[in-house]
Amino acid sequence: MKQQTIALTKATLFKYTLASMLFAVITLLTIILPAEYNIDPTGIGQTLGLTIFHNVKAEKTTSLVSDKVSENASDKVKWAVKKIEIMVPALSGVEYKFTMQQHKKLSYQWSTNGLALYFDLHGEPEGDTTGYFESYAIATVKGMEGSFTTPFSGVHGWYWKNTSNAPVIVQLTVKGEFEKHGLE
Numbered sequence: 773m774k775q776q777t778i779a780l781t782k783a784t785l786f787k788y789t790l791a792s793m794l795f796a797v798i799t800l801l802t803i804i805l806p807a808e809y810n811i812d813p814t815g816i817g818q819t820l821g822l823t824i825f826h827n828v829k830a831e832k833t834t835s836l837v838s839d840k841v842s843e844n845a846s847d848k849v850k851w852a853v854k855k856i857e858i859m860v861p862a863l864s865g866v867e868y869k870f871t872m873q874q875h876k877k878l879s880y881q882w883s884t885n886g887l888a889l890y891f892d893l894h895g896e897p898e899g900d901t902t903g904y905f906e907s908y909a910i911a912t913v914k915g916m917e918g919s920f921t922t923p924f925s926g927v928h929g930w931y932w933k934n935t936s937n938a939p940v941i942v943q944l945t946v947k948g949e950f951e952k953h954g955l956e
Contacts, residue, residue: 883915
């Protein structure tokens with residue numbers, strides 16, 4: 773078998789560099805900007821369904837199925853029962869968080885429309901800039917039920933990752949005391 777040798781001249785290296793830069797710009801315009809920032813100058817991101825992840829983030833509370841709230845004495849903190857529907861796009865992940873004070877309890881039950889999702893139930897301390905978070909539960913399942921008491925004030929909730937080629941709907945029911953909630 774004869775081995776082929778490629779001569780890398782300055783002209784060839786320039787062509788490869790130019791082709792790589794062109795590929796990077798096309799990827800930025802057609803995939804990264806539509807998926808991450810909902811900026812779609814070519815319209816290809818919408819056609820490929822890449823803007824759906826950003827649209828889910830922007831809709832935040834419009835995905836609520838029902839909303840039952842009873843207020844505590846505090847103006848900010850509410851004890852509530854909420855039923856929330858969250859769509860996790862194909863091959864993507866979403867975070868749904870609750871802002872809670874220290875030592876507050878949240879009971880929860882969630883299930884999918886049949887597909888198992890990787891999840892990490894965790895909390896992030898208020899005001900922390902180091903990226904620290906504390907995981908309460910990590911698994912790949914179709915649903916889970918439980919409760920937790922917040923060890924610190926901050927945001928607490930789920931990261932769900934969908935590794936399938938189809939969107940997955942999560943039905944989440946929570947009961948507890950929290951100030952606000954939504955997709956992050």
